[in-house]
Structures are given as structure tokens and as C-alpha cells.
Amino acid sequence: MAVITPSRRVRRTPFTQGVEAAGVAGYTVYNHMLLASQFRGLVEDYHHLKKYVQIWDVACERQVQIKGPDARRLVDLLTPRDLAAMRPDRCMYIPVTDQNGGLLNDPVLLQVGPDTYWISIADSDLLLWISAVAACKGFDVNVTEPDVSPLGVQGPRADDLMARLFGETIRDLRFFGVGRFAFQDHSFLIARSGYSKQGGFEIYVEGEENGMPLWQALFDGGADMNVRAGCPNLIERVEAGLLSYGNDMTRENSPLECGLAKYVSPQKLTSCFGWRALAEELKTGPKQMIRPVSINGTVPSCDRPWPVLAGGRQVGQVTSAAYSPDFDTNIAIGMIAASHWDAGTALEVETQDGMRQATVQEHFWI
Amino acid sequence: MAVITPSRRVRRTPFTQGVEAAGVAGYTVYNHMLLASQFRGLVEDYHHLKKYVQIWDVACERQVQIKGPDARRLVDLLTPRDLAAMRPDRCMYIPVTDQNGGLLNDPVLLQVGPDTYWISIADSDLLLWISAVAACKGFDVNVTEPDVSPLGVQGPRADDLMARLFGETIRDLRFFGVGRFAFQDHSFLIARSGYSKQGGFEIYVEGEENGMPLWQALFDGGADMNVRAGCPNLIERVEAGLLSYGNDMTRENSPLECGLAKYVSPQKLTSCFGWRALAEELKTGPKQMIRPVSINGTVPSCDRPWPVLAGGRQVGQVTSAAYSPDFDTNIAIGMIAASHWDAGTALEVETQDGMRQATVQEHFWI
Structure with a gap:
């Protein structure tokens, strides 16, 4: 190594x-x-x-600090989650979406003062997205990394x-x-x-x-x-099903695909970035979704997406995997097509060390 | 390690x-x-x-691909460099600046087809900045990572x-x-x-x-x-004075501070992001600038900014350093205040292993 x-x-x-x-x-x-x-x-x-x-x-x-008279307006634009319940004594998990409804980050939002918010980010330079939005919209805010x-x-x-x-x-x-x-x-x-x-x-x-x-x-x-x-x-x-941005979800994925439907509020779907795509997907349902997957045999480090196959056809991918001592099985997080996401579905997972038998689970290992 | x-x-x-x-x-x-x-x-x-x-x-x-009828308009907004000389058989180094004139990235621009550009980026998610600008301005482009x-x-x-x-x-x-x-x-x-x-x-x-x-x-x-x-x-x-975004220059720095004045075109300074700040700095001159610095003694890995001192007062920082076998000295890249950037100026550099004597050089080691 x-x-x-x-x-x-x-x-x-x-x-x-x-x-x-x-x-x-x-x-x-x-x-x-x-x-x-x-x-x-x-x-x-x-x-x-x-x-x-x-x-x-x-x-x-890292924190993205948004401070200024337009801070709340800016924060509201960033996420499909309804922020009406925002209070200084609560933090909120907010998917942040791009103009196509793709996930830019899945941070935690804190209100730290009057007109001041911290967005505690996962691994992408969300500061650049937010700064550009502020600049282009002419919002009266300062966007910084404190x-x-x-x-x-x-x-x-x-x-x-x-x-x-x-x-x-x-x-x-x-x-x-x-x-x-x-x-x-x-x-x-x-x-x-x-x-x-x-x-x-x-x-x-x-x-x-x-x-x-x-x-x-x-x-x-x-x-x-x-x-x-x-x-x-x-x-x-992975046992707990805690998703990792950049591993299990990227900008290629919508919040619904990541099981975050409860953070997509219908009343926000006339305003936030990507609202048209999200509104459409709320109607039709996601085409694929994050699912717990158990894998047989031994598995190497999941350092690249592993194709998930059914009958020789790709129906998804696994992006995090490990052997769980407490559950004595290989546990994994997969993004699986609707056709194959039911619990109990038998699948194959193509690791860099070869093909492995796998099964969609009902729940994560908690 | x-x-x-x-x-x-x-x-x-x-x-x-x-x-x-x-x-x-x-x-x-x-x-x-x-x-x-x-x-x-x-x-x-x-x-x-x-x-x-x-x-x-x-x-x-990575490449940020900008494709569509408004691609050139978008690219033009991103940089203070005049792109009039852009041709498919040349690439161009373009500082990309934020609304305050701070460096977001220092990529290379290629025109790869009609209405299609690649921006070959240094280490920041410039894709997010460009995507947000495109979305907010309503430009008819697709911004992707090909x-x-x-x-x-x-x-x-x-x-x-x-x-x-x-x-x-x-x-x-x-x-x-x-x-x-x-x-x-x-x-x-x-x-x-x-x-x-x-x-x-x-x-x-x-x-x-x-x-x-x-x-x-x-x-x-x-x-x-x-x-x-x-x-x-x-x-x-470091011998060649090739700057590294994230090491030697960050969003805290302007292109002028990084010695990139020739890529800041006065005729662009009514349009690109940060033009007001850049126009002002062109008039007054930068307050600090990238300079080659030699350091005496032995130096550890430069894994953090090293304060540069003169008479006990901080006048800059060193952000990259190494021992050069060919020049038999420790070579470094520093951001040094105007008061102390002249070649021959004696300075002190505070490494994690202690203080070292240092001298501003006339040229990098080429």
C-alpha cells in the first residue's frame, strides 16, 4: 500500500x-x-x-457560512427540503441539488445566528456552487469557510x-x-x-x-x-446504512434514488434547483434505489463501483462493502434498478477479484 | 507514515x-x-x-466540458484573460476568478469543437462553480465531466x-x-x-x-x-517555479499576487467575475507576490503554511519547499509582502521543526 x-x-x-x-x-x-x-x-x-x-x-x-440579509433566501434555493421547521436549536439534513435534481452534496444545516447559517458539508466544494449562486443572483450575503x-x-x-x-x-x-x-x-x-x-x-x-x-x-x-x-x-x-457522498451517491443520483424522499417536499418543487426533474420523479418514482446487499464468499476492498448483474445484464452497482464480524457476512450498499430491488432477489456482483453471489436484503444490519 | x-x-x-x-x-x-x-x-x-x-x-x-450555443459566452465570463486569440490548435492557461477576484482554479482551456470547450482543471470542483453560473444565467449549455x-x-x-x-x-x-x-x-x-x-x-x-x-x-x-x-x-x-493550486495559491489570492498579471487583460475588466477588484489591484499593484525563497539548514516536509518573518513580524508564508540536489540548497515558493519581496532580502521561515534563515531570490532555479 x-x-x-x-x-x-x-x-x-x-x-x-x-x-x-x-x-x-x-x-x-x-x-x-x-x-x-x-x-x-x-x-x-x-x-x-x-x-x-x-x-x-x-x-x-467543513462549514460553508452564509451570512447576510439574503441568507435564508439563498439557503432555501439550495434544497428541496422544506425549511419551515428550521430553528437555532435543531440541525437539519438537507440534500442539495443541481439544476437537474442531481445531488451536489448531502450536508447538515445549522442556523447559528440571525441571518447566519452553517452548512456542514460532505466531500464536494459546495462553497463554489453556493458562491456562484450568490454572485449571479445578486444576493446580499457573504459566503465563506469559517x-x-x-x-x-x-x-x-x-x-x-x-x-x-x-x-x-x-x-x-x-x-x-x-x-x-x-x-x-x-x-x-x-x-x-x-x-x-x-x-x-x-x-x-x-x-x-x-x-x-x-x-x-x-x-x-x-x-x-x-x-x-x-x-x-x-x-x-455500512451495517447502519449510512450513505457516503462520493461513494454511494454522486451528482448522477437524485435524492429519491438515495432514499431521501422525505427530504423532498412537494411545496418546494416550484423553487429549488432541479425542482422540475424532482417533481417528475416524485410522480413516476425513482428508477433505481439504494439497497442493502449481502455478498457471499470473500470480497476485496471496494475501491471502484462493482457492477451488479442479473442474468448477465447490469441492474445496478455496489459502491461500499466490508465483512461484518457481528453479522458474519459481507455487507454492502448498492444502487439497484427497480426491477431487481425487492428483498430476496438473487444477484451477482462483479468485484475486481471475480464474480460473487449476492442477495438484496430487507433492512440494513441494525 | x-x-x-x-x-x-x-x-x-x-x-x-x-x-x-x-x-x-x-x-x-x-x-x-x-x-x-x-x-x-x-x-x-x-x-x-x-x-x-x-x-x-x-x-x-479532470475536464469540465462546456458545450452549447452559449459556451463561448460562459467561458468568457470565467476568466480575466482575453480569449480573442483562442483557436482549436492552441490551449490557453486561464486564471478563473470569483466575484472578489480570488483564484478559483488555474486551468488550461481547449477548444475541442464548435461550441465545445474543455477546461482542464487544477484541484477544486470548478464544475460546480461553472454549473451554477450556467444555471443562474440561463445559458444554453451543457456542463459535464466527460x-x-x-x-x-x-x-x-x-x-x-x-x-x-x-x-x-x-x-x-x-x-x-x-x-x-x-x-x-x-x-x-x-x-x-x-x-x-x-x-x-x-x-x-x-x-x-x-x-x-x-x-x-x-x-x-x-x-x-x-x-x-x-x-x-x-x-x-519548485525549481521551475511551477505553482500548485491549493498549495501556493488559493481563493485567498488574486492572479496578480500569483504573478499572473499577463493573464489579466484590461479590456476584460468590465465583464468577468471579480473585474472591479482586479481593476483596482491593477492600478495599485498587488500587496504580496509569489517569490522564490532559499532556506538554510534542513527542512521538513512543507505540509502546512510556514510563516515568513522579518524582525519578528509576519511578512508572508512559504507553501512548498524541498531540498534540490542539483542546486544544493533548500528551494521554496513563498507569498511575500511587497515590503520584503526584493531579491536578497533576509527572512526567517518558521517550520514545524523550528526557525530557519532564508533569502528571497531573483529567479527560480532554472
């Missing part, structure tokens, strides 16, 4: 020093930034995540650890609830959210100089909890 | 199979795609590049190798000249261009299935020329 080469272009985060000290073994690059992919190995990290608590450097979830770096605290002991640092009231945050909590001389927005199904929080750390003090405080606070550095875990997220 | 983790999101290229077989030792990620950073080591690759010929997988230079993957042939023997495959006429291509040349049953656009100062070509390979046959043909054709797999080489490009 080749190493990742350091350069300024692949940005370090406020927590990289801690990630390195914790013995990071693998990296990926996400929003032009380092993102750890494993520490003690995918399987050991997975078991630990499900039992204890991990600190995740997810600074690569000095904000999310730090994840994930795992079944996350509440206990966070309560030690931020007080017992943090336990009262509902899923996707947001509050401001004090840390030393600062206060940070904290949401009950994160890219695992084990529960946890994301701390929006403002000011890169505050990164390592918080990192260290979390490790000190969790010393008796077997706290470790961690990162989004491929096995755990 | 941590390895890079495979996933579909970090895309393989049509040539990755060849890169792996050649024993790639380091990778970076560029436009969500794998880009090799070294094979036998930075120094051995460097010496070889300057003496022989290398095949470079630069598929990560199945086109550049392959570089770089080094002093590049002409000889290319002539064997594509015929002697390829030697007549001028710098940034473009022609269409036959290969087996296909023909590809080929430009005399590339990210080294050793001379060479970039072949715009259409159809990913054509990647490995061409790769193999180049290795077979150059078997007696000591042809090797290579990649943009940090040492060679």
Missing part, C-alpha cells in the same frame, strides 16, 4: 497532531483535508466503537464522557438537537449527531487554537472509559 | 493499474482522484525525469518517444500547441504541455478503455529509452 504524501494542499486539521500521536494507520482525503480511516485496524476500531467511546477528527466536514472544525465524540459511552466536560444537561439534547456549551473560556455549538449509529455528538470547534486543548480534555476526561481516537468506520457505517 | 485507504470516492483512473504495477510508493488525492506522488523516491524520480522520459497518470486533471483522462509524457526524451507512437510531425507542435493524432483505431488531442520544465506532452485520452493500451504502448515504445512511470515531482516543479 502506498503512503499518503504530505502537502499544504491536503490540509492538516486542528486535531492532526492528536491523530498522529494516537498512531493513525490510514488516511483518506475529504474536502482537501486529512481524514483518518483507521487506527488499530478496521475490525479492532469497529469493536471498540460499538463498546466504548471514540474521539473523531472530522474537521473535514475557522470551524467539527470534532466527533461517538460510541455508547459518549454521553457519559460529554457530561463530564460539558455538564449533565448535555444528556438532554435530542437527536439533531443543538446547544451552546461552555468549555474553558469558550463556548461551542454541540449537536447530537455524527456518522455512526452508536450515538454521540459533534462539537463545532471555533478557532483552530482551541482544537488540541479540547482533544486533550476529552482524552483526560475519558481516561477510565477506554477512550480512543477513532474515525468513521467502514464496517459500522 | 499512514497509508492511503481505497474507496470509490477517491477515484481510480484508467491508468491506475499501470501505476500500481510500476510500484507507486506515495499517493496524494487531486480532484477526488488518485495522483501518484513518488515511485522510487522523490530524488531518484527527479534525476530520472531530468535525464530520460516518464509517463505520468494525470487523469486527475470521460477524458490526460496522460503526461515528460522529460528530455519525450519528443523521441512520442514520435515513435504518433509520427514525426508531433515534433512540430509548439508549446501549448494542440493537434489530433491517431493511435490504433482512435485519435486523441495532444498538447505540448505538462507540469514540468523538462518538456513534454499531454495526451487527452478519450474513453477509459483506451487508457491501459496507450500506457502499455508508451512503455513498449520507450523500452530502450529507460522510460519509467513518473508523476509531478515536488523538487523539479
Whole structure:
């Protein structure tokens, strides 16, 4: 395996020093930034995540800040989700679509102040799309990437650890609830959210100089909890059916294909980018959809789309796969044509190591 | 050093199979795609590049294709460069600016057909900016990423190798000249261009299935020329002063700051994005500029901006640095304030390993 080469272009985060000290073994690059992919190995990290608590450097979830009198108008244009329920104490998952209804990103939206929003992005330069829209429409807003770096605290002991640092009231945050909590001389927005199904929080750390003090405080606070550095875990997220933008969904896909129909509000379909295409697809239904797929035999790393075949004809593709120790099967996320997406359908998956038998599942492994 | 983790999101290229077989030792990620950073080591690759010929997988230079009746109008909006001289047999380096005159990318523009342009991009999702502009302005164009993957042939023997495959006429291509040349049953656009100062070509390979046959043909054709797999080489490009978007220049910088004044045409400064800011800066001159800087002592990897100091005050930053065996000094690219950019100015550079003495140079090391 080749190493990742350091350069300024692949940005370090406020927590990289801690990630390195914790013995990071693998990296990926996400929003032009380092993102750890494993520490003690995918399987050991997975078991630990499900039992204890991990600190995740997810600074690569960069924020697009939209600030100004027209901020809300601009945000509204970006997504087919109805934002009427937007409140400062809630974050919202918002598919962002292009003029054809294709997914540009699947970020989380926070209202952080009057006329000020943060869009916490997946891996595409959504800043460029939003900046261009603002410029072309003449909106009175500033669109910037602020000095904000999310730090994840994930795992079944996350509440206990966070309560030690931020007080017992943090336990009262509902899923996707947001509050401001004090840390030393600062206060940070904290949401009950994160890219695992084990529960946890994301701390929006403002000011890169505050990164390592918080990192260290979390490790000190969790010393008796077997706290470790961690990162989004491929096995755990496929079990949970957590989609990854760029892996399981791209601009080639609509929100409906990605199972995000509940975030496509009919009342938005006269205004947002791509509304015509989305309105049409709401009527006809998607032609393909994200489905859980189990695969027999052994599977290599899913480093490219694997064609999914039925009777020799391609009916979809698998884009994430791993062996699950807890379910003792290969688990995968596929985009499968309507003709073959029913649970129980037998398929073939063409990996780089050869063809494998596969079966569409009713549910993800949760 | 941590390895890079495979996933579909970090895309393989049509040539990755060849890169792996050649024993790639380091990778970076560029436009969500794998880009090799070294094979036998930075120094051995460097010496070889300057003496022989290398095949470079630069598929990560993705193309943004703009096609349609309004294509030229759209392209014209994107850059402060006057495109009057645009012709199908020439490519043009075009800074692309945002509404504030900041650099969004520094791509190469090709006219590949009537109303059809390719913009061969550096590392940012310029596709999103251009798509949004097209959508908001109601331009009659399609903006897509076509199945086109550049392959570089770089080094002093590049002409000889290319002539064997594509015929002697390829030697007549001028710098940034473009022609269409036959290969087996296909023909590809080929430009005399590339990210080294050793001379060479970039072949715009259409159809990913054509990647490995061409790769193999180049290795077979150059078997007696000591042809090797290579990649943009940090040492060679810093010697030559070849800037890297994301490293040496970002959206925080104007084209003038990056020494690209000749691509900012006064006659464009009533129309392109950012024209007001650029016109103002043309009058006043830039406040800082890219400069060659030599650094004493030993230097670590430049994986973060290094503050540049004079009398304890920050007057710039270094963003790329390496030891040059041929010039026996540490060479670097810095963005230096006007007050300190004169050749011979003594500075201090703050690396992660400590402070180093440095000097602004008159020229890059060419």
C-alpha cells in the first residue's frame, strides 16, 4: 500500500497532531483535508466503537457560512427540503441539488445566528456552487469557510464522557438537537449527531487554537472509559446504512434514488434547483434505489463501483462493502434498478477479484 | 507514515493499474482522484525525469466540458484573460476568478469543437462553480465531466518517444500547441504541455478503455529509452517555479499576487467575475507576490503554511519547499509582502521543526 504524501494542499486539521500521536494507520482525503480511516485496524476500531467511546477528527466536514440579509433566501434555493421547521436549536439534513435534481452534496444545516447559517458539508466544494449562486443572483450575503472544525465524540459511552466536560444537561439534547456549551473560556455549538449509529455528538470547534486543548480534555476526561481516537468506520457505517457522498451517491443520483424522499417536499418543487426533474420523479418514482446487499464468499476492498448483474445484464452497482464480524457476512450498499430491488432477489456482483453471489436484503444490519 | 485507504470516492483512473504495477510508493488525492506522488523516491524520480522520459497518470486533471450555443459566452465570463486569440490548435492557461477576484482554479482551456470547450482543471470542483453560473444565467449549455483522462509524457526524451507512437510531425507542435493524432483505431488531442520544465506532452485520452493500451504502448515504445512511470515531482516543479493550486495559491489570492498579471487583460475588466477588484489591484499593484525563497539548514516536509518573518513580524508564508540536489540548497515558493519581496532580502521561515534563515531570490532555479 502506498503512503499518503504530505502537502499544504491536503490540509492538516486542528486535531492532526492528536491523530498522529494516537498512531493513525490510514488516511483518506475529504474536502482537501486529512481524514483518518483507521487506527488499530478496521475490525479492532469497529469493536471498540460499538463498546466504548471514540474521539473523531472530522474537521473535514467543513462549514460553508452564509451570512447576510439574503441568507435564508439563498439557503432555501439550495434544497428541496422544506425549511419551515428550521430553528437555532435543531440541525437539519438537507440534500442539495443541481439544476437537474442531481445531488451536489448531502450536508447538515445549522442556523447559528440571525441571518447566519452553517452548512456542514460532505466531500464536494459546495462553497463554489453556493458562491456562484450568490454572485449571479445578486444576493446580499457573504459566503465563506469559517475557522470551524467539527470534532466527533461517538460510541455508547459518549454521553457519559460529554457530561463530564460539558455538564449533565448535555444528556438532554435530542437527536439533531443543538446547544451552546461552555468549555474553558469558550463556548461551542454541540449537536447530537455524527456518522455512526452508536450515538454521540459533534462539537463545532471555533478557532483552530482551541482544537488540541479540547482533544486533550476529552482524552483526560475519558481516561477510565477506554477512550480512543477513532474515525468513521467502514464496517459500522455500512451495517447502519449510512450513505457516503462520493461513494454511494454522486451528482448522477437524485435524492429519491438515495432514499431521501422525505427530504423532498412537494411545496418546494416550484423553487429549488432541479425542482422540475424532482417533481417528475416524485410522480413516476425513482428508477433505481439504494439497497442493502449481502455478498457471499470473500470480497476485496471496494475501491471502484462493482457492477451488479442479473442474468448477465447490469441492474445496478455496489459502491461500499466490508465483512461484518457481528453479522458474519459481507455487507454492502448498492444502487439497484427497480426491477431487481425487492428483498430476496438473487444477484451477482462483479468485484475486481471475480464474480460473487449476492442477495438484496430487507433492512440494513441494525 | 499512514497509508492511503481505497474507496470509490477517491477515484481510480484508467491508468491506475499501470501505476500500481510500476510500484507507486506515495499517493496524494487531486480532484477526488488518485495522483501518484513518488515511485522510487522523490530524488531518484527527479534525476530520472531530468535525464530520460516518464509517463505520468494525470487523469486527475479532470475536464469540465462546456458545450452549447452559449459556451463561448460562459467561458468568457470565467476568466480575466482575453480569449480573442483562442483557436482549436492552441490551449490557453486561464486564471478563473470569483466575484472578489480570488483564484478559483488555474486551468488550461481547449477548444475541442464548435461550441465545445474543455477546461482542464487544477484541484477544486470548478464544475460546480461553472454549473451554477450556467444555471443562474440561463445559458444554453451543457456542463459535464466527460470521460477524458490526460496522460503526461515528460522529460528530455519525450519528443523521441512520442514520435515513435504518433509520427514525426508531433515534433512540430509548439508549446501549448494542440493537434489530433491517431493511435490504433482512435485519435486523441495532444498538447505540448505538462507540469514540468523538462518538456513534454499531454495526451487527452478519450474513453477509459483506451487508457491501459496507450500506457502499455508508451512503455513498449520507450523500452530502450529507460522510460519509467513518473508523476509531478515536488523538487523539479519548485525549481521551475511551477505553482500548485491549493498549495501556493488559493481563493485567498488574486492572479496578480500569483504573478499572473499577463493573464489579466484590461479590456476584460468590465465583464468577468471579480473585474472591479482586479481593476483596482491593477492600478495599485498587488500587496504580496509569489517569490522564490532559499532556506538554510534542513527542512521538513512543507505540509502546512510556514510563516515568513522579518524582525519578528509576519511578512508572508512559504507553501512548498524541498531540498534540490542539483542546486544544493533548500528551494521554496513563498507569498511575500511587497515590503520584503526584493531579491536578497533576509527572512526567517518558521517550520514545524523550528526557525530557519532564508533569502528571497531573483529567479527560480532554472
